[in-house]
Amino acid sequence: MQDSLISQLRETAAFIQKNYSQRPQVGIVLGSGLGNLSSEIEIEKEVPYKDIPHFPVSTVAGHIGKLVFGKLGGKMVMAMSGRFHYYEGYSLQQVIFPIRLMKLLGIEALLISNAAGGMNRSFKVGDLMAIVDHISLFVPNPLVGKNIDELGTRFPDMSEPYNKQLVAKAKSIAANLGINLKEGIYAGVTGPTFETRAEYKLLHIAGADAVGMSTVQEVIAAAHAGMKVFAMSVITDIGIREEENTITHEEVLQAAADAEPKLTAIFKGLIAEL
Ligand code: HPA
Numbered sequence: 001m002q003d004s005l006i007s008q009l010r011e012t013a014a015f016i017q018k019n020y021s022q023r024p025q026v027g028i029v030l031g032s033g034l035g036n037l038s039s040e041i042e043i044e045k046e047v048p049y050k051d052i053p054h055f056p057v058s059t060v061a062g063h064i065g066k067l068v069f070g071k072l073g074g075k076m077v078m079a080m081s082g083r084f085h086y087y088e089g090y091s092l093q094q095v096i097f098p099i100r101l102m103k104l105l106g107i108e109a110l111l112i113s114n115a116a117g118g119m120n121r122s123f124k125v126g127d128l129m130a131i132v133d134h135i136s137l138f139v140p141n142p143l144v145g146k147n148i149d150e151l152g153t154r155f156p157d158m159s160e161p162y163n164k165q166l167v168a169k170a171k172s173i174a175a176n177l178g179i180n181l182k183e184g185i186y187a188g189v190t191g192p193t194f195e196t197r198a199e200y201k202l203l204h205i206a207g208a209d210a211v212g213m214s215t216v217q218e219v220i221a222a223a224h225a226g227m228k229v230f231a232m233s234v235i236t237d238i239g240i241r242e243e244e245n246t247i248t249h250e251e252v253l254q255a256a257a258d259a260e261p262k263l264t265a266i267f268k269g270l271i272a273e274l
Contacts, residue, residue, distance in 0.1 A: 005093065006148050008054040012097075013104040015053050020045040020069050024078035026271055027102040027227075029218060031083070031114035033256030034234060037264045038079045041070040049082065055101075056084050056094040067098075073272035078102060085214055087191040092142035096221035100151060103225040109166075109274055110222045111267055115256045116212035116233035117195065117247070119204040119240045120184055126259045128174070128181050128266070130167050131231040135187040135208050136216035143224055152224035161223045166230035166270065173269035179262050184209030186233060188216030194247045200239030210235060230270060234259040 022044065030037060049055045049065040057065075065082030080098055084090045102110065118127065147154040167183065174181035187203045189195065191213030195203065203211050210233045222229050236255035237247045 006150055009097070009100055009104055012052060012054050012101055016047065016067070016101070016105060019047060022069065022076050023106045024069060024076045024102070025107060025109065026075050026077045026274060027099070027107045027110040028077055028079035028267070029083055029098075029110070029112045030079065031112075031214060031234070031256065033115060033253040034113045034260055034263060035081065036260050037072075037267055038068055038081050040264070040268065041068055041072045041077060041079060043068055043070040045069040054097070056090050056097060073268050075271050075274060077271065078105065078107060083214065085191070086139065086217065087213055092140055092217055093145070095217050096142045099218050099221040099227075100225065103151060103222075103227060107227065109228045109230075110218075111270065112215055112218060112229065112231040113263055113267070114212045114215045114231070114233050115236040115252050116186060116210035117200065117237050117239040118210050118235040119200055120182075120209035121240065123182065123209065123235050123238065125235060125238060125255050127235040128179065128259060128262055129184045129186075129210055129233045129235060130170050130181055131162050131186045131215070131233060132167055132183045133162060133185045134216050134219065135185060135203070135206060136220065139188050139190050139216060142217040142220055152226060156220075156224045158220075158223055161219050161229060162231060163228040166228060169273055170230060170232070170266055170270050173273070174266050177262075177265055177269070179266065181266065184233075186215060186231070187211045189213055194237075195239055204240055211239060232263060232266065234263060
């Protein structure tokens with residue numbers, strides 16, 4: 001089955017290369033409510049997911065996922081417009097298929113954003129956090145199964161899944177733009193429920209500063225394949241809180257949209273300096 005997975009990936013890569021002759025250098029995966037960066041790409045080619053062999057297809061009605069190829073910050077980029085989450089019912093191998101495809105297409109750097117709940121007591125809604133490490137023990141590991149040796153080793157090192165140099169660069173870009181970029185540890189969960197008060201507390205005690213329903217699987221796949229990753233969370237709600245308020249998806253999307261321009265500016269600066 002895994003043998004066929006690598007041949008599927010190769011077929012998919014060959015299909016993309018037939019449709020688009022440039023080699024992308026940077027992969028971009030944007031989180032909920034954080035998609036505006038794609039609109040700044042000088043688009044050269046768009047390929048709907050439904051046309052791509054072996055690609056997961058969005059099950060959500062009215063949602064058109066596509067790969068966007070073009071230029072941003074002087075680099076050739078490949079952005080996913082529409083991301084696959086485990087909570088939507090995709091298998092973990094489907095969730096990481098696009099990241100592995102990026103690797104086969106020659107991409108070496110991956111930029112990821114997400115919306116996340118804050119647990120660090122100094123965080124406020126709207127803050128940006130550069131992810132410096134993650135806790136992914138609460139979700140199944142996407143590399144379970146026969147290893148694909150062509151992509152990476154059976155037991156990948158995870159001592160620096162988030163590239164330290166990219167974090168340092170992002171910090172200096174943010175400082176030059178007058179943006180306060182925090183740093184922290186992201187805990188991955190499956191969702192789709194937001195966490196209970198006890199769960200936020202547990203994740204905080206475990207060492208996490210923020211929690212979200214994406215990113216960790218993609219980063220594991222990227223680390224396995226030896227890609228450099230920079231990932232950033234927008235804090236869209238505060239999990240550890242005294243008042244009896246609730247969290248809604250609408251509130252998360254609104255907070256993400258408000259913080260989006262800052263995130264976009266940092267990503268653009270970083271791409272230009274890669
Ligand atoms: N928990 C999990 N995922 C999230 C949250 C949260 O509080 N906010 C945005 N995504």
